Amino acid sequence: MKPPDIQDIEAAADRLSGHAVHTPLLExxxxxxxxxxxxxxxxxxxxxxGSFKFRGAFNFLSQIEPETRATGVVAYSSGNHAQGVAAxxxxxxxxxxxxxxxxxxxxxxxxxxxxxxxxxxxxxxNEDREKIAADIAGRHGATLVPPYDHPWTIxxxxxxxLEIAAQCAERDAQPDAVLVCCGGGGLTAGIATALADRIPTxxxxxxxxDGFDDTRRSLDAGSPVANDMNATSICDALLAPAPGEITFxxxxxxxxxxxxxxxxxxxxxxxxxxxxxxxVLEPGGAVTLxxxxxxxxxxxxxxVVATLSGGNVDAETFRMCLEEA
Amino acid sequence: MKPPDIQDIEAAADRLSGHAVHTPLLExxxxxxxxxxxxxxxxxxxxxxGSFKFRGAFNFLSQIEPETRATGVVAYSSGNHAQGVAAxxxxxxxxxxxxxxxxxxxxxxxxxxxxxxxxxxxxxxNEDREKIAADIAGRHGATLVPPYDHPWTIxxxxxxxLEIAAQCAERDAQPDAVLVCCGGGGLTAGIATALADRIPTxxxxxxxxDGFDDTRRSLDAGSPVANDMNATSICDALLAPAPGEITFxxxxxxxxxxxxxxxxxxxxxxxxxxxxxxxVLEPGGAVTLxxxxxxxxxxxxxxVVATLSGGNVDAETFRMCLEEA
Numbered sequence: 292m293k294p295p296d297i298q299d300i301e302a303a304a305d306r307l308s309g310h311a312v313h314t315p316l317l318e319x320x321x322x323x324x325x326x327x328x329x330x331x332x333x334x335x336x337x338x339x340x341g342s343f344k345f346r347g348a349f350n351f352l353s354q355i356e357p358e359t360r361a362t363g364v365v366a367y368s369s370g371n372h373a374q375g376v377a378a379x380x381x382x383x384x385x386x387x388x389x390x391x392x393x394x395x396x397x398x399x400x401x402x403x404x405x406x407x408x409x410x411x412x413x414x415x416x417n418e419d420r421e422k423i424a425a426d427i428a429g430r431h432g433a434t435l436v437p438p439y440d441h442p443w444t445i446x447x448x449x450x451x452x453l454e455i456a457a458q459c460a461e462r463d464a465q466p467d468a469v470l471v472c473c474g475g476g477g478l479t480a481g482i483a484t485a486l487a488d489r490i491p492t493x494x495x496x497x498x499x500x501d502g503f504d505d506t507r508r509s510l511d512a513g514s515p516v517a518n519d520m521n522a523t524s525i526c527d528a529l530l531a532p533a534p535g536e537i538t539f540x541x542x543x544x545x546x547x548x549x550x551x552x553x554x555x556x557x558x559x560x561x562x563x564x565x566x567x568x569x570x571v572l573e574p575g576g577a578v579t580l581x582x583x584x585x586x587x588x589x590x591x592x593x594x595v596v597a598t599l600s601g602g603n604v605d606a607e608t609f610r611m612c613l614e615e616a
Numbered sequence: 617m618k619p620p621d622i623q624d625i626e627a628a629a630d631r632l633s634g635h636a637v638h639t640p641l642l643e644x645x646x647x648x649x650x651x652x653x654x655x656x657x658x659x660x661x662x663x664x665x666g667s668f669k670f671r672g673a674f675n676f677l678s679q680i681e682p683e684t685r686a687t688g689v690v691a692y693s694s695g696n697h698a699q700g701v702a703a704x705x706x707x708x709x710x711x712x713x714x715x716x717x718x719x720x721x722x723x724x725x726x727x728x729x730x731x732x733x734x735x736x737x738x739x740x741x742n743e744d745r746e747k748i749a750a751d752i753a754g755r756h757g758a759t760l761v762p763p764y765d766h767p768w769t770i771x772x773x774x775x776x777x778l779e780i781a782a783q784c785a786e787r788d789a790q791p792d793a794v795l796v797c798c799g800g801g802g803l804t805a806g807i808a809t810a811l812a813d814r815i816p817t818x819x820x821x822x823x824x825x826d827g828f829d830d831t832r833r834s835l836d837a838g839s840p841v842a843n844d845m846n847a848t849s850i851c852d853a854l855l856a857p858a859p860g861e862i863t864f865x866x867x868x869x870x871x872x873x874x875x876x877x878x879x880x881x882x883x884x885x886x887x888x889x890x891x892x893x894x895x896v897l898e899p900g901g902a903v904t905l906x907x908x909x910x911x912x913x914x915x916x917x918x919x920v921v922a923t924l925s926g927g928n929v930d931a932e933t934f935r936m937c938l939e940e941a
Contacts, residue, residue, distance in 0.1 A: 319637070569897075
C-alpha cells in the first residue's frame with residue numbers, strides 16, 4: 292500500500308468535519324518570551340477522546356463497507372488509538388474489541404470501555420499484540436484497524452496538518468519548523484504530507500523519548516531500525532517497536548528528521564503545561580514541548596509549531612511530574 | 617463614575633489587540649453529550665497570566681497619563697488581579713506594588729513577583745486591604761488600580777464578551793445563556809454590557825461559591841448585600857466582600873441573575889476539567905462548569921457559554937480536587 296496523497300488527506304478532513312474537534316492553535320506569551328521564539332501549539336489534547344487518534348480511527352472506520360461493519364473491528368493500542376477506535380466505532384454502531392497492554396494507564400482502559408468497547412489485555416513484554424489482534428479478527432471476521440501503518444489512518448491524522456496550515460495563514464505565521472510527537476509515525480507522516488503541499492518551506496521533525504528513538508535512527512540510517520524493547524520510558528503512547536513501512540516511506544519522502552528527549556525533560560514539560568500553559572498533557576503528548584524547553588530543538592528566533600498529541604494521563608503519573616519538575 | 621458603554625468596551629478591545637490572548641471558545645463532544653446541551657467554554661485560563669484579569673489591568677494602565685506612570689501603581693488582590701497588574705505594569709515599564717493576602721496560593725504570589733512587582737502581604741481576616749493599598753498609594757503618589765469597580769477595569773473585561781459574540785457568530789451558535797464566574801462582578805458587568813449590544817437575547821448569570829453569593833443575593837434584593845466574611849470557600853479568587861457599586865449597577869441594568877455552587881461541586885468540576893476537558897482550572901475558574909455539571913443551572917437542550925476565568929491553582933489544591941472527586 293502507498294502513503295496517502297494530499298487529496299486523500301483532504302477527503303479525510305471532509306469526512307471528519309462535524310465529528311472531530313477543530314482544535315485550536317494556541318500561543319502563550321510567557322512561553323514565547325522564555326524561548327525567544329514564536330511557538331504555536333496545536334492542542335490535540337482537546338480533540339475528542341483526548342488525543343489526535345480519533346481522526347485516523349474515524350477516517351478508517353468510515354471506509355469500511357457497510358456490510359462488513361456488523362462483524363466488528365479489532366485494534367491493538369497502548370491507549371489513545373484504543374479510545375479513538377472505540378469512540379469512532381460507537382458513532383458508526385460497530386462492535387469493537389481492543390487489545391491493550393495490561394500496564395496501560397488505568398484512565399485509558401476505563402475510557403476505552405466507556406465507549407462500549409470490549410477490552411482484552413496482554414503482557415507487553417512477553418506477548419505479541421499483533422498476533423492476538425489478528426487471532427481475534429480471524430475468529431470473528433472482524434476488521435483490524437491499524438494504529439498507524441495504513442493510508443486511511445495516516446490520511447486521518449494528516450487533517451491535523453491541513454488545520455495547522457490554515458490556522459497559521461489566518462494569523463500570518465510562517466512556520467520554519469513543525470515538531471510532531473512520534474510513536475509509529477502516523478501523525479508525522481500525515482502532517483508531513485499535508486505540509487509538503489501547504490507549507491513546503493517548513494521542516495518537519497519527529498520527537499521521541501530516549502530509548503524509543505527508532506524513527507530518528509531509521510531516518511538517519513535510511514532504512515527501518517527497531518528499538519531495544521527492554522528500554523523503558525514514561526511516554527506510554529510512544530513505545531512503538533519500529534516505524535511502519537508506509538509511515539517511514541512518507542517521512543523519508545518529505546525529508547523528516549528526528550529528535551529525542553529524556554524522561555526528565557518530559558516530566559518538566561508536563562509540569563510546565565500545568566503551571567504556565569494551563570493544559571493537561573500526557574508525557575507522550577509533551578515531548579515536542581520538552582524538545583523546545585530543553586533546547587534539544589533550538590527554536591530561538593524561529594516560528595515553530597509544536598503538536599501536543601494527547602492528554603490522557605493517570606493522576607499518579609501527573610502528580611509525579613508536578614512533584615519532580 | 618458610570619459603567620462603561622459598548623464604545624468603551626470596543627476601545628478597550630482595540631487597546632488589548634496584540635497584547636491579550638484572543639482565547640479560544642472550546643467545545644467538547646463528551647461534555648455536550650453528558651449534559652445534553654451545547655456548551656461553549658470561553659477559556660480565559662489560556663489568557664496571559666492565566667486569567668482574564670490581564671485585560672482589565674492592561675486597559676486601566678494604558679490610560680494612566682505618561683507623566684503619572686513613574687510614580688507607579690498599587691493594587692490589592694487575592695492573586696489573579698495581582699498577576700494581571702504586574703504583567704501589564706511590566707509591559708508599560710511602570711513600578712508596581714501589590715497587596716496580597718498572606719494565605720493566597722503560593723503560585724499566585726510567586727507569579728506576581730516574577731513580573732517584577734513588589735508584593736506586600738496582609739492578614740485577610742484582620743486587616744483592611746483597601747486601607748493598606750491607599751496608604752501605599754498616598755505615600756508614593758502611586759495610582760491605585762481597582763480590581764473590579766472601575767469603568768476602565770470593567771471595559772477591559774468586557775472584551776471577553778465581544779470575543780464570545782464574534783466566536784459564536786463564526787460557528788453559527790446562538791447562546792441562550794452565558795454563565796460568568798463572579799467575585800466583585802467586573803467580568804460579569806463587562807460581558808453583560810457587551811452582550812446586551814451583540815446578543816441581547818442571551819441571559820447572563822453570575823456563578824459564585826456558597827457563602828460568597830453576595831451578587832446573587834444583591835441582585836435578588838435589588839440593592840447591595842455583603843457576605844459574612846467568616847465564610848470559607850476553596851474559590852480563593854471569588855471571595856470579594858460585596859458587589860462593586862459600578863459593577864452592580866451594570867449587572868442590574870442588564871438583568872443579570874445569580875447562581876451559587878458548593879465547594880464539592882467545584883472540586884468535581886476541577887477534576888472533570890483535568891480528566892475530560894484536559895484543561896487546568898482553578899476552583900474559582902470552574903464554578904460555571906460546576907453549575908452546569910451539578911444541575912444548579914439546567915442547561916439541557918440549550919446553547920450555553922461558560923466562562924472559565926482562571927487556572928492559577930497550587931499543586932496541593934489541584935491534587936485534592938483530583939482525589940476527592
